[in-house]
Each structure stands twice: as C-alpha cells, then as structure tokens.
Amino acid sequence: MTATIEPEVGKGRLRKEDERLITGRTRWTDNLTLPGLVHLAVLRSTVAHAKIVSIDTSAAKEMPGVLAVFTGDDLDPEGKIGMPCAWPITPDMKSPRRPVLAQGTVNFAGEGVAVVVARSAGEAEDALAEIDVEYEDLPVVLGLENALAEDAPLVHEDLGTNRNALWVFDSGEAGSGGNVEQAIADAEVVVKRRFRQQRLVPAFMEPRACVVDPTAAQLTMWSATQIPHILKTMSALTLGLPEHKIRVIAPDVGGGFGGKIAVLPEEIMCLLIAQKLGKPVKWTESRSETMVAAHHGRDQIQDLTIAAKRDGTVTGLKVELLADMGAYLGLVGPGVPILGAFMFNAIYKIPAYHFACTNVFTNTTLTDAYRGAGRPEATFAIERMMDELAAELGMDPMELREKNWIKHDEFPYTTVSTLTYDSGNYEAATQKAMELFGYEALRQEQRERRERNDPVQLGIGISTFTEMCGLAPSRVLGSLDYGAGGWEHAAIRMLPTGKVEVITGASAHGQGHETAWSQIVADQLGVPFEDVEVLHGDTQSSHKGLDTYGSRSLAVGGIAVVKATEKVIEKARKVAAHMMECSEDDLEFSGGKFTVKGTDRSTGIGDIALAVFAAHDLPEGVEPTLDSEAVYDPENFSFPHGTHLCATEVDTETGRVRIRSYVCVDDVGKVVNPIIVEGQMHGGLAQGIAQALYEEAVYDESGTLTSGTFADYLLPSAADLPSFTTDRTETPSTTNPLGVKGVGEAGTIASTPAVVNAVVDAVRQFGVNDIEMPLSPMRVWQAIRTGEKAAGGPGAEAGGGLGSIDPAHGGAQ
Amino acid sequence: MRITVTVDGTSYTDDVEPRTLLVHYLRERLGKVGTVVGCDTSNCGACTVHLDGHSVKSCSVLAVQAHGSEVTTIEGLARDGQLHPVQQAFHDNHALQCGFCTPGMIMQSIDLLSDNPDPDEHAVREGLEGNLCRCTGYQNIVKAVRDAAHHMRPGAGPEAERVTGADTGSRTASSVGGGGE
Structure with missing residues (x-):
C-alpha cells in the first residue's frame, strides 16, 4: 500500500444497501x-x-x-x-x-x-x-379564495378565521433592495400572471x-x-x-420525499x-x-408581477401567494411556502422584491413538505415568468435569462432576498446543456413546423434554476422562528481490529448514505471501503441527529462525518508519536498511515487502534480511545444550480404531450458518488415532470378526494416517462470542506417549469400563455381551442373506476 | 380451506380462510416478507411473484387459487449464494433506491425477459407498466433489464427461471391475477 491509492470520493461505487434489498431480506416496519x-x-x-x-x-x-x-x-x-x-x-x-x-x-x-x-x-x-x-x-370549506371570502364558513369556528398566517418579506423594508411598487410604476414593461400549483400526493x-x-x-x-x-x-x-x-x-x-x-x-x-x-x-x-x-404537498395560488425595461433588464418582482394548509398544521407545514420566499428571485439580479404569503385553512388533508418544499413552487413561478416576459419582449428566453443572471465572476453574491450564494457558474452549465440539446436545430424545426401548420407542434422549455438546500444554518432557522436547529451529528468508532463504525444522525430511506459515508470515511481514515459500517436510524445507537430532508444529508451530515474523522486522526496522532518516539509535528497522515517525515517509518491507523484498545502503553493523560464525535452546524445553505431543457411535441388535434428530449446539466458541486447523484437526478426529474403532466389530488365539492387510489392518481409508470440526458458541471461549494451541495430535490425543483414552458411554447401561436397543471390532453386541447387555461375539467380524471373502494377508510364514495 | 403450495422450493400445507390473499399468506403465514404490499388496487405491482412461472400480482390472487402450484418469490431467486442475473443487473445499474418496489420489479422483469429475451427500451417500459417506482424515474431499471437480457443469453439464469419450450412467444397471460401486463 502506498499513499497514492485512488480516492474513494468521486468513484461510482455500487451501493452497499442493495444486497438486502434485491434479495428480499428487508426490514420494513410492517415486516x-x-x-x-x-x-x-x-x-x-x-x-x-x-x-x-x-x-x-x-x-x-x-x-x-x-x-x-x-x-x-x-x-x-x-x-x-x-x-x-x-x-x-x-x-x-x-x-x-x-x-x-x-x-x-x-x-x-x-x-x-x-x-x-x-x-x-x-x-x-x-x-x-x-x-x-x-x-x-x-359547511365544507374548499378552495383558497372561497375560504378567504368575507362570509365564508369556518373550518375552525373557535379561530374566528380561515386565515392561518400572513408572512411578508419586502426588500425595501429589509434594506436589501428597492421598493417594488416604485419599480412597477416606473417599468417599461409589466407582466402579471396567476399560476396554480396543484395539490400533489408524495406517494412514497x-x-x-x-x-x-x-x-x-x-x-x-x-x-x-x-x-x-x-x-x-x-x-x-x-x-x-x-x-x-x-x-x-x-x-x-x-x-419519503418529505411525506x-x-x-x-x-x-x-x-x-x-x-x-x-x-x-x-x-x-x-x-x-x-x-x-x-398522509399529508399532501404544494397547493398554492401564485400571483406574480414582474417589472422590466424594454431591453429585458428585470427591475422588480412582486409575489403574492395563497397556500392551502388543509384542515390542520403539519409538523413544518406553515413554513413550507416560506422556504420559497428566498427562491423567487432565483439566479437573477432583481433590484426590488416583495413577497407575501397567506396561509389558509380548508376542509382538506393537511399539506406539508413534499420534495423541494416551497422551492419547486418558487422556481416554477419565476421560470414561467421569465418565459412570459421573453414572449412579451419578443426576446429569446435564454437570452433574457442570461441578461439577468448572476455572472460567474460575481460570486459570492448576496441576493435581494438576503441569501449569499457562495458559488455557481450558470454560463458553463447552460453552454453544456445547449450543446447536448441541440438548441438551435430544435428552434429551426419549431419554425418549420409552425410554417407548415404541422398538427404536431414543437415547443422548447427552459428552466435555469438554483435552490437553497442543505438545511440549514441554525441561526437562519432561528430567525425564521423554526422550532429547532439545523446541525447534524456523526461519530466514529475505531474497532480493535481496525474496522470502523460510523454513526450518523442522518436517516436514509433510499438515498444511499451507507455507501457514500463509507466512501468519505475510507478517504479520510485511509481504510478500505469494505471496512466501514454505517449505523443510522436507531436512537439507541445513533443517539443524536436531525434526520433527512431538505437535501441536507451530505452537505450537513456528511460534513459532520468528516469532522469526526479529523478528531480521530488528531487522537491517533498523539499515540502514533508515542509509539514511534517522535514529535507529533514530525508526523504526516496519509493513506491510513502516520509517517515520520523524511523517513520510511510509519504506523497504520489499524495498529494504533489495537494499541489503544490494549492501552498498555499510552502517553500520559491520553484516554484509551480513538472514538470521536462531531456536531456540524453549516455556515450557509448550499446552492446547487443547473440548466434544464425540454422539447415537447404537442399533438394539436388530441392535446397529447410527448416529451421528445430532456437534457439537464446540473451543478451540485463536488460529487461523492456519481452513480447515486445520477439516480437522484432521474428520480427528481420524474417527480417534477409528473407534476407538470400527470398528478393532481382532486377534491369534489363535498370534500371527497376523488383521486384517492393509484387507479385515479396518475403516478407515472415507466411507459409514461422518457429517458433523460443528464450531465454535470462542477463548481465546488466554498462553505464546506468537501465542496458538496445537495442533490436530492434539484431534479424535482427544476423540471416542472421546463416541461410547462415547453408545452406553452409549442402552442403560444394559438394565443395560449398558460395551461394549468397537470397538462392533461383535455386541458391542452381546450387551451388550443379556447385559450382557457383550466378548461376541460380536473386534470386527474378518475381512471380506473376503483375510486369507490374502501369507504371505511374515507375512500371516495 | 386446506391448501398445499410450494413456495421457493419448500412445500407447505395450511388451513386458510377462503378470502386470504396470496400476498398475505406469503407474508403472514410463511414469513416471506420480502414480498411487499404497496397499494390496494392492484396498480403498484410491489407484490409481484411467479405462480407456476408466470408473474402475478399476489394481492390479486387468493391463496386458495395457488393450491397445487409453485410460487417463486424474490427470496427464492438466488441459488447457492448466486444472485439471479436480473438481481445482479439491478445492483450493477443502480436500478433501486429505497428498494420497496424492487422485489416486484425484479419478478416482473424476469417474466418480461421470458416473453422477450431481447427487449428494446420501449418494450421494457411497456412491459413494466404495471409496476410503479417513485425513486428511480425508471431509467436505470430499463437499463438493468436490458443488461440482464444480455447476461442471460442463453442459459445464464437459474434453471427454475429459464424459458423452456419453443412456444414462449405465444404464451398467454396468466389466468389469475393482474400479472403479465
């Protein structure tokens, strides 16, 4: 063994978790x-x-x-x-x-x-x-605006209102930007839109x-x-x-997906x-x-006003939301829309910004976190708005975005909503995505199809997104009145035989922490990947933690693991110096060994672990253990970003949408395991695309969920989704030692507007400037014919005739 | 009612209520908890097993219908510590994340490959339409099934799962349950 072994971090390791899962040796709770x-x-x-x-x-x-x-x-x-x-x-x-x-x-x-x-x-x-x-x-209270009407019946009589809370951010008041009303008054162009974020079921x-x-x-x-x-x-x-x-x-x-x-x-x-x-x-x-x-997700009405100059420079953005809480408040439900408050300005330099969200009670299942939680809603709205503004100005939508986004040499950049983005390179991701996608050729084909009135029209949708994840710096959560911090815990146990147990407070449910943490520890301690066991999800062994959500596991929990290994090495250094009778300063640690500088004398960390276990000859005052723990509180969020491009073919005679090509180039910083990252992207894309095209939790007028089974709620199957082209650029985060950012929610956050922009782009010549999600064939067909964006009935039509089963559990009657 | 069923190579005789679903018999009576329940409308396919060599959704088969039959579950695929090529391919291609749909997905994939030993992407997607996955976006599952197809040519799979006879192309769907399609 030499110190030049190939690093584990960055390697496409197959997962340790799989062996049990592919053979049915599982321990689901119901087992x-x-x-x-x-x-x-x-x-x-x-x-x-x-x-x-x-x-x-x-x-x-x-x-x-x-x-x-x-x-x-x-x-x-x-x-x-x-x-x-x-x-x-x-x-x-x-x-x-x-x-x-x-x-x-x-x-x-x-x-x-x-x-x-x-x-x-x-x-x-x-x-x-x-x-x-x-x-x-x-009386049953349904619908956000109905619930807020003056004479509306109340969900909770004793509260005296259906209004849960009003939360406001204003850049003028915060001193982070100008006054948005002034910006709108002074604007050369103003575009207003109302978007509906339909209610979704997480459907783990x-x-x-x-x-x-x-x-x-x-x-x-x-x-x-x-x-x-x-x-x-x-x-x-x-x-x-x-x-x-x-x-x-x-x-x-x-x-889980937040559910x-x-x-x-x-x-x-x-x-x-x-x-x-x-x-x-x-x-x-x-x-x-x-x-x-189980709680649902999304369910907002979004009113946006964007102000700009004729040359495309955005001068202000005003966001007014209504968010449906359902009948009660979930664990973090009221805060979900607030997580979006910081993301409407997205990657753009917007000088004036106002955000106001009214949370509302209705007689429906409560809403709470669902993959992205607040950020997909924000990203959808701003990316739809950028396309609408581009159409209004007659500009190419990518050119408009580029004119307004933060340039790579402007990082770190503090936004109008007061976050400081540490790093990013929107130009690089976009350039790569445009090449993979063949943007110009598709635009050419789009023109040709329009000219010959092809019944199948082509549309191109763009989403240049960023998100805040790696939840979260405790002080920021405190400032938002959240009830806990955002740190994470890790511990390392060095076993006498040189094997390693890693304890993490992150609680995986499919992500692959066992594999990724093993890779990190293998590099840090210089032990084989196979010699690392990751323990999690049991408060008796993993006694401290804040668990897994908000794309936090690697960017917070993974860094805690790094910090714990650093403490192990520091403890081992004292013992190594004693064993080799040298000064600690003369030792360098690499590849699992302490070497006396300038000599070939060395001791492996496994030998030190055994010596510490025996404890026969330890330096004065040194405890007989290398075990260490660390709690890491991040100094900032991480800000992954990417450019997603979607080409859709829309059959104008049937309203059917086919995704012809989906290309995304994401920048999630340094990557521990590219296979796992790609898998996260695929799954995220599928959920975001499903929001655009398929899924909706629909209530009838009596408050019965009519999409209450998988026969009625259109969770996409393999036959409903395309293959994706995914690629990456790598701009390391500067706020953590691994340079990593979160990836768990990125695909879901980015993809929904890319798809809807593509469909609207395909049919804009028919006078369509929005279609409500999900973009069912019926809605698309109606929009083409009538310009009505929500015409054609609910998005999720009862499909299987099975909606009447199981009335005892509240299934549809 | 008394039934005798061979599951993963072991013969069991049990008294069951007539209404008992095969999946509940497998899980609750035999402890075959590798096979899971993901829905109650036969849409998700998580409970897919093989009944006399054909895939069925075991939530849509009564235990009594399996009387006299052979059932293979995800737990019976690996032989002598050797993974079935489809299991191996799911691992090799990162075709699972949480793993809950995986047993059904693997069982259905094997059935698909016995119908069509070299499916293209479209055929795989259509063939797995009755099995839902929320984690992977299906792309790596499709890749795994096609990868397995290459490794299974000819005779790489365990005996029990090998396609026999020359008329596999004209095989009809199982008469019980929602399997196959």
Whole structure:
C-alpha cells in the first residue's frame, strides 16, 4: 500500500444497501412481528366537515378477536393532546389543536375517528364496519379564495378565521433592495400572471406503519419515518413522556420525499394504546388510507408581477401567494411556502422584491413538505415568468435569462432576498446543456413546423434554476422562528481490529448514505471501503441527529462525518508519536498511515487502534480511545444550480404531450458518488415532470378526494416517462470542506417549469400563455381551442373506476 | 380451506380462510416478507411473484387459487449464494433506491425477459407498466433489464427461471391475477 491509492470520493461505487434489498431480506416496519403483537385499524371520516353526534362502538367490541375499540375521548378524555407544529411562522399564527382522533368535529375526509385493536389485522379491519358514527354536516370549506371570502364558513369556528398566517418579506423594508411598487410604476414593461400549483400526493411506495413495544426496557417505536430523532423528542413533548424512556427506530424505510417528515396521530395512538394494553401494537395503513390521511404537498395560488425595461433588464418582482394548509398544521407545514420566499428571485439580479404569503385553512388533508418544499413552487413561478416576459419582449428566453443572471465572476453574491450564494457558474452549465440539446436545430424545426401548420407542434422549455438546500444554518432557522436547529451529528468508532463504525444522525430511506459515508470515511481514515459500517436510524445507537430532508444529508451530515474523522486522526496522532518516539509535528497522515517525515517509518491507523484498545502503553493523560464525535452546524445553505431543457411535441388535434428530449446539466458541486447523484437526478426529474403532466389530488365539492387510489392518481409508470440526458458541471461549494451541495430535490425543483414552458411554447401561436397543471390532453386541447387555461375539467380524471373502494377508510364514495 | 403450495422450493400445507390473499399468506403465514404490499388496487405491482412461472400480482390472487402450484418469490431467486442475473443487473445499474418496489420489479422483469429475451427500451417500459417506482424515474431499471437480457443469453439464469419450450412467444397471460401486463 502506498499513499497514492485512488480516492474513494468521486468513484461510482455500487451501493452497499442493495444486497438486502434485491434479495428480499428487508426490514420494513410492517415486516416486524413481536410476541403477543396486536393490530390496529383506524376508522376514518367519510365526510369533510361535520359534528360528531355519537360514536357507537359496542357492536365492534363484540367482534371476534377484538381486544378494544377507542375513540378520541377514550384516548384523551381531557382533550389536551395536540399534534405538534414546529414552525410558528409569525407570532400571531393561528394554530388549531389536532387531536389524535377527531373529538367533537371532523375537519377533513380521512381524519381518524376511532381505532380497533384486534388479534389480527384482518379482524381489526372487519370490526371497523361495525362502528356506527352519526355525523351532523357542517359547511365544507374548499378552495383558497372561497375560504378567504368575507362570509365564508369556518373550518375552525373557535379561530374566528380561515386565515392561518400572513408572512411578508419586502426588500425595501429589509434594506436589501428597492421598493417594488416604485419599480412597477416606473417599468417599461409589466407582466402579471396567476399560476396554480396543484395539490400533489408524495406517494412514497411503502405505506406508513408503526410498531410500539411497551415490554422493552425503553418504550420502543419502529416507524416508517424520515425523522426518528425528531419523532423521539416530539413524542416525549406531545405526551409528556420522559424522553430517555423512549427509543425510536426507523428500520428500512421505503421512500419519503418529505411525506414521512411528520409526527403522526397514528404514532401517538400506538404509544398510548401499547402502554394502555401492555402489549406490542402494530398499525399499517392501506394505500387508500395513505392517500387521504398522509399529508399532501404544494397547493398554492401564485400571483406574480414582474417589472422590466424594454431591453429585458428585470427591475422588480412582486409575489403574492395563497397556500392551502388543509384542515390542520403539519409538523413544518406553515413554513413550507416560506422556504420559497428566498427562491423567487432565483439566479437573477432583481433590484426590488416583495413577497407575501397567506396561509389558509380548508376542509382538506393537511399539506406539508413534499420534495423541494416551497422551492419547486418558487422556481416554477419565476421560470414561467421569465418565459412570459421573453414572449412579451419578443426576446429569446435564454437570452433574457442570461441578461439577468448572476455572472460567474460575481460570486459570492448576496441576493435581494438576503441569501449569499457562495458559488455557481450558470454560463458553463447552460453552454453544456445547449450543446447536448441541440438548441438551435430544435428552434429551426419549431419554425418549420409552425410554417407548415404541422398538427404536431414543437415547443422548447427552459428552466435555469438554483435552490437553497442543505438545511440549514441554525441561526437562519432561528430567525425564521423554526422550532429547532439545523446541525447534524456523526461519530466514529475505531474497532480493535481496525474496522470502523460510523454513526450518523442522518436517516436514509433510499438515498444511499451507507455507501457514500463509507466512501468519505475510507478517504479520510485511509481504510478500505469494505471496512466501514454505517449505523443510522436507531436512537439507541445513533443517539443524536436531525434526520433527512431538505437535501441536507451530505452537505450537513456528511460534513459532520468528516469532522469526526479529523478528531480521530488528531487522537491517533498523539499515540502514533508515542509509539514511534517522535514529535507529533514530525508526523504526516496519509493513506491510513502516520509517517515520520523524511523517513520510511510509519504506523497504520489499524495498529494504533489495537494499541489503544490494549492501552498498555499510552502517553500520559491520553484516554484509551480513538472514538470521536462531531456536531456540524453549516455556515450557509448550499446552492446547487443547473440548466434544464425540454422539447415537447404537442399533438394539436388530441392535446397529447410527448416529451421528445430532456437534457439537464446540473451543478451540485463536488460529487461523492456519481452513480447515486445520477439516480437522484432521474428520480427528481420524474417527480417534477409528473407534476407538470400527470398528478393532481382532486377534491369534489363535498370534500371527497376523488383521486384517492393509484387507479385515479396518475403516478407515472415507466411507459409514461422518457429517458433523460443528464450531465454535470462542477463548481465546488466554498462553505464546506468537501465542496458538496445537495442533490436530492434539484431534479424535482427544476423540471416542472421546463416541461410547462415547453408545452406553452409549442402552442403560444394559438394565443395560449398558460395551461394549468397537470397538462392533461383535455386541458391542452381546450387551451388550443379556447385559450382557457383550466378548461376541460380536473386534470386527474378518475381512471380506473376503483375510486369507490374502501369507504371505511374515507375512500371516495 | 386446506391448501398445499410450494413456495421457493419448500412445500407447505395450511388451513386458510377462503378470502386470504396470496400476498398475505406469503407474508403472514410463511414469513416471506420480502414480498411487499404497496397499494390496494392492484396498480403498484410491489407484490409481484411467479405462480407456476408466470408473474402475478399476489394481492390479486387468493391463496386458495395457488393450491397445487409453485410460487417463486424474490427470496427464492438466488441459488447457492448466486444472485439471479436480473438481481445482479439491478445492483450493477443502480436500478433501486429505497428498494420497496424492487422485489416486484425484479419478478416482473424476469417474466418480461421470458416473453422477450431481447427487449428494446420501449418494450421494457411497456412491459413494466404495471409496476410503479417513485425513486428511480425508471431509467436505470430499463437499463438493468436490458443488461440482464444480455447476461442471460442463453442459459445464464437459474434453471427454475429459464424459458423452456419453443412456444414462449405465444404464451398467454396468466389466468389469475393482474400479472403479465
């Protein structure tokens, strides 16, 4: 072995995680069984808003195998337990209590009303049909503007309003820019648009599940969650349980996409019932339950006004949002639109900016984080606006963007919304993308198709995006009134045989942390990739952490790992100097060895680990351990960026959209594992494209979710998506030692506007300047014919005729 | 009702309720938890297994319908520590992230390859239409299936999964469950 071994970071390592997953040796929460385990099934409201007159559980209690049936009042007689919201965005934010099971009223279709405990899941399910609930209908509040109307009925009578909060940022007041009203008044060109961010379902493939064992030394909860550490602390706070008596384990978790950032009423229910019965309990939801009961994402109305000079220089941007919270506040729900507040100005130098968001209650499933959380909404709006402004000015949309974006030699750059972008090179990413895409040739073909009135028109869509991720510097979160910090923890255990255990507070659910962290540690400590084991997702072994969301794992958690290895090396240096009888200053560490400078005398870190384990001869005052831990609080967000180009063919006779080509060049800084990064891009693109073309959570006028199954909610299959051309440029982040930025959300954030811009570009000559998402054939066809952007009915038509199944769980009637 | 089913090479005889779904029998009675449940409308394909060599969604088959049959699950694919070529290809091509859809996706891919040993991209995408994945955007899954096709020529796969007979092209879809398409 020499010091010239090939670095692990940057290598396309195949994943360590795969072996179990491809052979079915998995530990999903629902796979677990325990002695004496009993099963829960939740009866869910079939109505969106009603008083609960009575709940009769007597017949259900007589059903075979049933141990107990509980209502909200049974579990919480004093009505004191409320599900936590950790993000009070303003001091006067309205915050309704969300009970474990509905008490007094139900506020959305899908809210839990009662729970059956039985010997088997089937028996629990059977007994649900025997529970008799009498409802007295209340007026149903649906639609953001309806909810804010003067005489609107109220979701929560006691709050006196459907307005949850108003959050405002103004560059004039903040001193970071000019007055936007002045900019608009002085503008040579003003373009206004209203965009609809439709409601989406995160649709992780593994339905949520929870097992609680009250017979263990600690009250132990397994949950299909993204946030085991936060869940532990919040469970303690919510129920007044001693935190040190709770252990939370996130075993294999089948995707999250923000949808598993939550403290669930069902988790709290499991804790309560397990303790009540003294038996382990399991709750696993059906997909029909997930669709109505797990939080949704997006759902905003966006009003934008952009001011510019005739030459294309943008002079001001005003953003007014309405954001649907649903019936209650999720863990971080009210803050999601606020994460977008800093991203509407995107990569552009905008001198005046105003942002105002009104959060609103309706009788719908609550909304919260979904991949990108606030940033896709912002990126969509500004990238759509840039295309609209270009059309208004008769400019090429890329030329307009280039005129306004931050040049590569202007970094670090502090934006009008007060963030400091550390690095970026929009020119380089764009140039590469334009070449891969064949921009000029496609524009030529577009002209030709227009000239010959081809029934299939071609459109080109651009999205030059950036995002803020790597959540987050704790001081920034504090300034936004978030309830926690944004640091991450890591620890290294050096085992006597030279193997290494890495403990991380990040909690992977498909990302590949085990592989990527192994690569980082292999380089840092000079040990083989195979000799590193990564432990995560169990608060007993990984005792400290803030979990995985907001593209934070590598840019925050990965850096904590680096910092912990640095401490291991410093401890080992003292011992190495003692072993080789030299000064610490004479040692250099490389390739897993301390070498005395200018000699060939060296000691490997494995030998030092063994010597420390034996502890027979350590220097004075040195503890017999190399184990180290670090908590890293980032100094800034990371700002990945990229240029996404989409070519769509639109059949003007049918309204059908076909993605002909999708090219993206992303800059996510230094890359630890290019295979994993590419996979993240692919999956992100698929979700962003799905928002543009396929997905929508649709409610009927009674508040029933009509897209409540995978037969009706159009999650794209392999046949619905194209192959993507992905490439990268690499401009390292300057605010962390690995130079990395986040990648988990980039594809989702960037791709939606690229697709919609492409479709609008294909049909703009018919007088179309917007089509509401999802761009179903019906909507596109109607837009071409009538210019109506939302005509043609809901985007997600009930497809399979299966929407009536499972009424017990609040499925469509 | 009493049924006898061979699952992953072992014969089991059990009394089951007539309404028991094959997937629940596999998971709850036999502990074959490698096969998972992702939906309740037969759309996601996460529960796909092979019933007498044909892919079926095991949420759409009653356990009693499997009486006298052979079932292969994801747990029965690897032989003597040797991964099935499709399993290997999923690993080699980073065709999974969270891995929840993977068992069904692999089982369906094997079925697809037994119908069409050398599918083009379009054929793979169409052939996997009944299996949903939320993580990968499918691109690497398509790549993996085509990669596996090259490695499986001829006779690379385990005996149980090898296409037999000359009439594979005219094979009809399984008569039970939503498999195949």
